Amino acid sequence: MSETMKAAVLRAPRVVEIADVPIPHINEPTDILVKVEKTAICGTDLHPYEGRLELEADIILGHEFIGSVVDVGSAVTQFSVGDRVVASCVVSCGACYQCRRHQPGNCAGSRIFGLGLALGDLDGGQAEYVVVPSADITARAIPQGSNVNDEDILFAGDIMTTGHEAVARAMRPGDTVAVVGAGPVGLCAAMSAVALGASQVLVVDKVATRLKEAEQFGAIGINSSENDATDAVLDLTDWRGADVVVDAVGHPSALLAAIPLLRAGGVLSIPGVYTEESMTIPFADLYLKGVRIEMGVSHITEYMDEVIALMGAGKLHPSAMISHRMGLSEAAEAYKLFEAREAVKILLDPTR
Missing domain, CATH: 3.90.180.10 (Medium-chain alcohol dehydrogenases, catalytic domain)
Known part of the structure; x- marks a missing residue:
């Protein structure tokens, strides 16, 4: 050597x-x-x-x-x-x-x-x-x-284990899982949600090629540059919202986009890495919805x-x-x- x-x-x-x-x-x-x-x-x-x-x-x-x-x-x-x-x-x-x-x-x-x-x-x-x-x-x-x-x-x-944990710790079989961000962790989360028995897996992103990848894994792609993601998720869930929403991006804009997708009593799972010391979020919405938040280092x-x-x-x-x-x-x-x-x-x- x-x-x-x-x-x-x-x-x-x-x-x-x-x-x-x-x-x-x-x-x-x-x-x-x-x-x-x-x-x-x-x-x-x-x-x-x-x-x-x-x-x-x-x-x-x-x-x-x-x-x-x-x-x-x-x-x-x-x-x-x-x-x-x-x-x-x-x-x-x-x-x-x-x-x-x-x-x-x-x-x-x-x-x-x-x-x-x-x-x-x-x-x-x-x-x-x-x-x-x-x-x-x-x-x-x-x-x-x-x-x-x-x-x-x-x-x-x-990334596969990070995405898997993000849904495994939050979902039950039959849940609707929405993933914000079709990067590698988001795609892994979508893959695992399908494997763990989600009834629907919805993936939100602006990049069409990444959404096509998500669809190959069994997810429904939602292009947020062409459609209102909140309306699309509500329409697919009888206007309840998703049972689990995964912020797989780790950016304040993604978190703000994720929160409206969640049903009352749902779980917000955050495997995305945040380095911001503070940021503004609609805390009252989370409180009134009775949301559970799962986040942190995997x-x-x-x-x-x-x-x-x-x-x-x-x-x-x-x-x-x-x-x-x-x-x-x-x-x-x-x-x-x-x-x-x-x-x-x-x-x-x-x-x-």
Whole structure:
């Protein structure tokens, strides 16, 4: 093994370079070192890329990846060298009050790959190698001889599980689920709502191509640039509103668009990432409707096994969202495409 590796490094907002950096090494007995086989660009990566989340310079980006284990800490019990794994984007301690209550996203020691010192100082997975801490908790073995393909299971570490949790924690079979935003997380939420038995899945967006993708997953697309989304949802629900509304965007305008779609007593689920310290919302409407709100950092490790099982059963196919397959060497161009919304989901191959 050489002393250095290639990695996508964020030098400054909108400046991504492929750099030669030292190969990381295991620091704790609970770590594993993974040789990355596939990685992806996530919507959350755009927060530091666009400068909305200020990070120190020279961060290795990325938190969606799969690969093979090449080194194992002495305290790791679930993995051996040669195992192929997918890792949760969020690393938790597994032992604190929040983790014991099955809410690892609220762990005070939570860390996220590729988001700098403020979120745990973990190098990201858009590189040839990455260290996975607390491996027995964070990672899952890729099932051998199953129907799950690599490009599907890659997304079990973040967007597929994030979208799945957004509906699983909020809906019952037979519910109408409305999803605002047909980006990757929104499409995953729609996919899971169909798999979990929603009677209707309605997806609201302004981009016709993304709505066509949602329709391929069994949803009804509503183009909010051509139709009043509130009227469309009410018309499809006998003027009650949706039982569950998912804000899969993470922007104040999306939240304001989501609230009117919800029926009285319904559930507003917010997997979209918000960085605003404050914003104005129609609180009286939420109160009078008796709305329940589910939001926060996703509890990925609580839902990964369920998602992988549904993939194996042929119920979830997030790889259908992949629009571009590029080499890691093309990361700078890939980020430009993704920011411009010219790509739904981009895979990066560290060997290219």
